[in-house]
Amino acid sequence: MEKAEEENVIVIFPFMAQGHIIPFLALALQLEQKGYSITYVNTPLNIKKIHSSIPPNSSSIRLVEIPFNSSDYGLPPEAENSDDLPYNLVFRLLEVSPCLEPAFRKLLAHLINEQNGVKPLCIIADFFFGWSADVAHDFGVFHAIFSGAGGFGLACYYSIWLNLPHRNNNDKGEFILPDFPEAGKFHVTQLSPSLLIADGSDPFSIFQRKCLPTWVKSDGFLFNTVEEIDKVGLTYFRRILGIPVWAVGPILLPVDETARAGKTTGITPEECIEWLDSKSPNSVLYISFGSQTTISASQMMQLAKALDAGGTNFIWVIRPPIGFDTNTEFIAEEWLPEGFLQRITAEKKGLIVEKWAPQLEILSHKAVAAFLCHCGWNSVLESLINGVSLIGWPIAGDQFYNAKLLAEWIGVCVEVARGINFEVRHEDIKDKIELVMGENDKGKQIRRKALEVKDMIKETIIDNEGFKGSSVKAMEEFFNAALQMKEEAELMEQSN
DSSP states (O other): OOHHHHTTEEEEEOOSSHHHHHHHHHHHHHHHHTTOEEEEEEOHHHHHHHHTTSOTTTOOOEEEEOOOOGGGGTOOTTOOSGGGSOHHHHHHHHHHGGGGHHHHHHHHHHHHHHTTTOOOSEEEEEGGGTTHHHHHHHTTOEEEEEESSOHHHHHHHHHHHHHOGGGGOOTTSEEEOTTOGGGOEEEGGGSOHHHHTOOSSSHHHHHHHHHGGGGGGSSOEEESSOHHHHHHHHHHHHHHHOSOEEEOOOOOOOTTOTTTTTOOOSSOHHHHHHHHHTSOTTOEEEEEOTTTOOOOHHHHHHHHHHHHHSOOEEEEEEOOOTTOOTTSOOOGGGGSOTTHHHHHHHTTOEEEEESOOOHHHHHTSTTEEEEEEOOOHHHHHHHHTTTOEEEEOOOSTTHHHHHHIIIIIIOOEEEOOOSSSOOOOHHHHHHHHHHHHSSSHHHHHHHHHHHHHHHHHHHHTOBSSSOBOHHHHHHHHHHHHHHHHHHHHHHHHHHO
16 A cells, blocks of 8 residues: 555444445445545445445455454344344344444554554544544544434434433423424424333433443544535534534435445336336335335335325335244235235336335436435435435434424425334325325425425535535535644654
8 A cells, every 4th residue: 555545544434234334335435536545344244245335346445344243242143234133133233332342443453553554544433333432542543423314313313312301291292302402392203112111221221321422522523414404403413512513415325336235126227217217207106114124014004005096106115014024935915905016017007126126216217206215314315316305204213303304394305104103094195195296285395395405405515616515615624624633643743
């Protein structure tokens, strides 16, 4: 490695979950294009999956394995990604993740030694790896947290876990965040099951109260969002953490990256495009609940009935319902109304895709008008950069708060349900779909706002001599801060 390359090394270290690995990989590819040498760290099985997603012959990202034996921590053998685990074991993977600290410290020491004592420019780590800030600082290296979640969603998540304000909610189940009142009212239906039972002494609360306060030790916080649509959440973190907060999004994988960090599609992009080409502009509803979340069998049935009864064209990425035995073969037809697949095929009305689809290709097609989704932030960004309005069905974590931001603050979304225990009626789902996609005043307003947000986001990534967008400026500020710390550390070493 040349001297210049050694001084431009960035170490990237995400938590072991697709919703974290994907945005970190997108960040790595973007930083590499800016001329930095990327060392991407993760556990062995995740590294193998990531390898297949890096563009062949066009990327020199270095993939480095950090040892992790899941069986040593009460996890199934080769359980290195939360997508492969049931909910209760996902928490176990989180809980044991600090065990990676000694190995990460050893890895960093080896990397510096390998580079003839030249330290990385910075370490960019996951927000679940707050402990990595101490490791970075012990080596005199700049440390930043990168969040694939949005500012508002993560701010609500952070505040609720540290304050548990819902334990004092009123008779209506409503509550306000004591340190984030500007976020407005919340309801207990916007809480994940682990939060609903949290009392401060439960295992999840104990983990969060160890993890979240460590964020203040970092030298800065990078968010995969844009300042113009997410200012209230970003402002919260600037006030609470007292460290620099940079909105550097949208950071997404290239459109042609169909493998999506080891995931293969259930349909080819060509098949999707051919089907979409046969539809009129703004006539198709895209439905997907992400790589890890899914809905209950009864909810799946109600959603299918709503699609059956309505006149909307749709693409539905369908995954096994909650509680499905993943060791048995999943046959989608068995979970849908009798004759449903035959009817939508005969009418050329719908396309059912099992497990995974080329989402960016679909959302960028002119035929797609709306996206019914779980409001995971990756999906939200992919929708907004294409000017596609949303129908929110949040299921877990920050998704409830993303839906709130999209509906109440930005105005590009209508919420249709919450979580997997929410009883839904197909008539209500049908009405919400028609509200967002129909020629009514509300639908027109939402779709118009989505197009405005698309243009707004485009401006944030403009980079030319006459104008630099907010996300471009934020990324430059981040690198300036990292470089300044590196130069100060080198001067101090020289003086000693």
